[in-house]
Structures are given as C-alpha cells and as structure tokens.
Amino acid sequence: MREVTLGLLGLGNIGGGVWDLVREFGDELATRTGLRLRVKKALVLDKKIHGGKEVPDEVLTTDKDDILEDPEIQIVCEFLGGEQPAASMMLRALENGKSVVSANKMALSLHFDELREMAKKTGAGLYFEASVGGAIPVLTALQSPLIANHVEQVMGIVNGTTNYILTRMAAEGAEYEDVLKDAQRLGLAEPDPTADVEGMDAAYKISIMGSLAFHSRIYMEDVYREGITNVSAEDIAFGREMGYVLKLLAIGKDNGDSIEARVHPAFLPVDHPLARVDGSLNAIYLYGHSFKDMMLEGRGAGDAPTASAIVGDIVLAARNAVHPVAWLREDPLPVADDWQSKYFIRMKAKDAPGVLAEVTGLLAGEGISVSAMMQKGAAPGGKATLIVITHIAPEKAVRRVVEALNPEICQVENVIRVEG
Numbered sequence: 505m506r507e508v509t510l511g512l513l514g515l516g517n518i519g520g521g522v523w524d525l526v527r528e529f530g531d532e533l534a535t536r537t538g539l540r541l542r543v544k545k546a547l548v549l550d551k552k553i554h555g556g557k558e559v560p561d562e563v564l565t566t567d568k569d570d571i572l573e574d575p576e577i578q579i580v581c582e583f584l585g586g587e588q589p590a591a592s593m594m595l596r597a598l599e600n601g602k603s604v605v606s607a608n609k610m611a612l613s614l615h616f617d618e619l620r621e622m623a624k625k626t627g628a629g630l631y632f633e634a635s636v637g638g639a640i641p642v643l644t645a646l647q648s649p650l651i652a653n654h655v656e657q658v659m660g661i662v663n664g665t666t667n668y669i670l671t672r673m674a675a676e677g678a679e680y681e682d683v684l685k686d687a688q689r690l691g692l693a694e695p696d697p698t699a700d701v702e703g704m705d706a707a708y709k710i711s712i713m714g715s716l717a718f719h720s721r722i723y724m725e726d727v728y729r730e731g732i733t734n735v736s737a738e739d740i741a742f743g744r745e746m747g748y749v750l751k752l753l754a755i756g757k758d759n760g761d762s763i764e765a766r767v768h769p770a771f772l773p774v775d776h777p778l779a780r781v782d783g784s785l786n787a788i789y790l791y792g793h794s795f796k797d798m799m800l801e802g803r804g805a806g807d808a809p810t811a812s813a814i815v816g817d818i819v820l821a822a823r824n825a826v827h828p829v830a831w832l833r834e835d836p837l838p839v840a841d842d843w844q845s846k847y848f849i850r851m852k853a854k855d856a857p858g859v860l861a862e863v864t865g866l867l868a869g870e871g872i873s874v875s876a877m878m879q880k881g882a883a884p885g886g887k888a889t890l891i892v893i894t895h896i897a898p899e900k901a902v903r904r905v906v907e908a909l910n911p912e913i914c915q916v917e918n919v920i921r922v923e924g
C-alpha cells in the first residue's frame with residue numbers, strides 16, 4: 505500500500521465533497537488501487553467557519569505555505585474558485601514539483617498556458633477533469649481513448665443552471681425571470697446568476713474542452729458568447745411547435761484551417777440526443793473522424809459528482825510515473841468569423857398584403873432560402889407573429905436582413921440559431 509499525501513486548497517462545497525469521499529470511500533479505494541489517500545492539510549480562511557465538515561484541527565490551516573511548501577504533500581487539490589489567488593497557488597505547487605488537481609474552469613481557462621508550461625518544466629501533473637462537465641469524463645476521454653481522432657465538433661450542455669431554467673420554461677410555459685427567481689429560491693441558481701445566465705461559465709468550459717479537442721489553444725476572448733436572458737417563453741413554445749427544443753450550447757468546431765468556439769442558445773431538433781437532456785444534467789456530443797458521433801451525459805455539478813471526477817484525477821496523478829501534457833499546436837489555429845447555421849427568426853408583422861413578400865424578398869436578396877414558415881394570431885390590420893426558419897446561412901447575411909427590415913411593418917423580436 506502506498507500513501508498519497510494531499511493538500512486541499514479550500515474546503516467549501518467541492519473541497520468538502522472531496523473530504524467526504526476520501527473519508528467514506530478511502531478503504532475501498534485503497535483495496536482497488538493500492539493507494540491510501542491522506543489529507544494532510546486543508547486551507548481555509550477561518551478555522552472556525554469552514555463549511556461545517558468535521559475536520560480535525562491539525563488538518564486545518566490558514567497558511568497556504570503549509571501546503572504549497574510542504575515537501576511531504578505530493579498532490580495539491582485546488583477548490584478555491586475564482587481566478588486569483590487560485591491560479592498563483594496552482595503555479596507555485598507545480599513549480600515545487602507537486603501535481604495539481606483542480607475543478608476551477610475560470611483559473612484554468614485564463615492561465616492554462618503558464619500552468620501547462622510549468623507542469624512541463626517540472627514534470628508535475630496538471631489534472632482538471634472536474635472543470636468541465638463535473639462527473640463526466642470528457643477531458644480524459646479526449647486525451648486518451650479518443651486521441652486517435654480528428655475531432656471536428658464538440659457541442660455541449662455544460663451549465664446545469666441554465667439547462668434547468670430552460671427546461672422549466674419549456675415545461676411550464678413560464679418566463680425567464682420567474683423561473684430564475686424560483687431557481688434562486690431553491691438554491692439552483694446563484695444569488696448573482698450572471699456567470700451562468702450570460703454564458704461565461706460555459707465559455708470557460710468550451711475554451712478548455714475545445715483546446716483539448718482541437719489541440720489548439722482557445723482563449724476566453726475567442727469565444728463568442730450570448731446567454732439566455734433574451735429568451736422568451738414564446739420563442740420556446742413556437743420552436744417546439746416547429747419541432748425544436750431550446751438549449752444553451754457550448755459549441756466548438758474545427759474547420760481544418762480555423763476553429764470556432766461559441767456559447768449561445770440554440771434550437772435542436774427534438775430527436776437530437778442533446779434535446780432530451782433536461783434539468784440540471786450536462787451532456788457533451790462529440791464528432792470525431794474515427795469514432796463518428798458519441799454523447800457523454802451525467803451530472804455536471806454538485807459536491808459528490810464533482811468529487812468523483814476529482815478523486816479519479818488524484819488516482820491518475822498518483823499512479824502516473826510520467827504525467828501526460830496535452831499536446832497543443834505552437835501556433836493556435838485562427839478563430840473564424842464566418843459562422844453559418846440555420847436561423848429561427850421571430851417577427852411581429854403587420855397582417856397586410858406584401859409583408860411576407862418583403863421578408864422573403866430580403867432573405868432571397870442575401871441568398872438565404874427558407875426551410876419553414878409559420879404565422880400565428882393573424883387579424884386583418886393587426887399584427888401577427890411570423891416565424892421563419894432558414895436553411896444554413898451566414899450569420900452576417902442574416903444580420904443584414906434583420907437590419908434592413910422596415911420596423912413599421914415587421915419587427916424582429918428574436919433571432920435564435922438552429923443547430924443539429
């Protein structure tokens with residue numbers, strides 16, 4: 505039996521979950537792996553208030569150096585959250601030759617280059633499976649069992665809060681603000697939900713997952729981002745009538761000579777595998793040239809599911825004689841600026857002769873053809889809802905059409921991409 509000595513940075517939700525899993529499952533894990541995990545120290549801000557776990561006093565510390573500078577600690581597990589001081593503590597641990605396990609998508613996305621370089625330099629391991637998709641082993645899959653592939657696309661539901669909100673909006677016909685308030689009351693959305701609902705959390709995740717999938721660094725500023733705050737119950741209901749389900753997707757594409765990385769709401773056909781992923785679940789749909797398509801689905805957050813991925817990483821870090829370092833191109837592929845997809849355009853149009861002709865004429869003028877159209881609530885002289893779903897078209901051309909429409913006769917209320 506080999507003892508593996510751990511230092512935990514942070515003992516909140518995830519740190520506490522790891523503490524529990526190591527304590528409750530440690531004997532079984534030791535039998536299975538021959539590794540006995542021991543938490544030597546856990547960094548907290550205040551020894552008296554640290555999330556309510558029964559942690560012996562001698563394990564708690566408020567001094568980061570008790571972990572980062574202790575030669576006995578082999579693996580540093582970072583669960584502080586946020587960019588700093590998490591990133592600099594991880595860097596210091598790697599510099600001291602300690603492997604790092606982290607669930608922190610923000611610090612990893614923003615500081616990946618320097619962390620990876622330091623890991624390469626000192627030979628320490630950098631493991632971060634839990635930073636994307638919680639318990640879902642997608643990053644390990646991309647780096648090992650799926651490595652013999654040219655991965656062309658990754659498309660994921662990687663934020664449980666927004667998936668929960670959209671699922672309830674669809675099921676209840678409820679508006680975004682009402683469901684958000686309820687989700688906050690139930691503890692399923694943060695008091696400040698910005699990072700989730702504006703798509704930042706998902707953007708950090710696609711920057712990490714896309715970098716590994718396409719072996720080309722995707723920086724946070726490369727990720728086009730739109731959240732779910734402009735989505736209405738009406739959009740979801742009309743989309744459903746036309747055979748689509750709305751999801752917040754994190755999408756990465758490798759076009760061969762360029763890449764794309766985006767987070768935005770998108771309609772998916774009801775029979776797409778991601779369309780049935782409801783509530784707070786996460787799922788990632790991948791396409792690679794040899795495995796073709798694949799979907800991984802599971803719990804993307806929560807202390808126990810996240811701790812499952814973290815302890816898995818700890819075991820890898822302890823077992824690997826040589827730590828794998830993700831291979832990335834020296835010159836990252838450029839980020840393309842010519843997104844194409846189908847579009848759902850919801851308009852309030854005057855119920856008068858010539859209006860349809862104006863809409864279809866402008867679309868035709870940009871070379872955009874219409875795949876489906878629906879009109880609702882027609883009342884002569886009044887306004888009707890008009891939905892147009894286009895065939896695949898350049899985003900820039902769709903924007904030009906929207907700008908060219910005369911708002912006196914036709915107001916565009918929302919434009920949503922259609923994927924799948």
Ligand SMILES: NC(=O)c1ccc[n+]([C@@H]2O[C@H](COP(=O)([O-])OP(=O)(O)OC[C@H]3O[C@@H](n4cnc5c(N)ncnc54)[C@H](OP(=O)(O)O)[C@@H]3O)[C@@H](O)[C@H]2O)c1
Binds near residue numbers: 514585635
């Ligand atoms: N929650 C999830 O389901 C989930 C899933 C996947 C990944 N993650 C990632 O896991 C990380 C941790 O998330 P979490 O939910 O566990 O957050 P959390 O509950 O807020 O825990 C963070 C803990 O770190 C402590 N802390 C912050 N700065 C510190 C410092 N300088 N020194 C000592 N302690 C410090 C905090 O103390 P105070 O509370 O006193 O400030 C808190 O106890 C984040 O990067 C998150 O993105 C979370």
